[in-house]
Amino acid sequence: MESPLTQFTFEARATLIANDQCGHPVAQTITLTYDGGFPQADDQIMEQMASAINNISATYNMGLTVSVEPLPLSFFYTQLASGHLYTFNDA
Numbered sequence: 001m002e003s004p005l006t007q008f009t010f011e012a013r014a015t016l017i018a019n020d021q022c023g024h025p026v027a028q029t030i031t032l033t034y035d036g037g038f039p040q041a042d043d044q045i046m047e048q049m050a051s052a053i054n055n056i057s058a059t060y061n062m063g064l065t066v067s068v069e070p071l072p073l074s075f076f077y078t079q080l081a082s083g084h085l086y087t088f089n090d091a
Contacts, residue, residue, distance in 0.1 A: 025063030033079070036070025043070060 017023040032050055034042040050066040057064035071079065 020059075021061040022063070025061050027063040029065045029067065032066060032068050033071050033076070034068070035073055035076040037073030037076065043068065 030053075032046045034046050036043075046068040050068050053064060053066045056062070057066075
């Protein structure tokens, strides 16, 4: 909430063609994970982020599909410590 996401840059270097559509979409699925062990609003935040990215992808025919997955607390921290999580809330 202190630093809301206001932009998203996907570095696929895709070229937009007619109607601002991606001429060569990159089919890719991305999973946003969060700690499912706390009764916080993380699920809503992650769902909103996924929805925004999916809308952008659909609008520009980018081929991205973003989903959200809660992780058990112990597995979440194992993944975090090993550097396998790229988005997380440390509130």
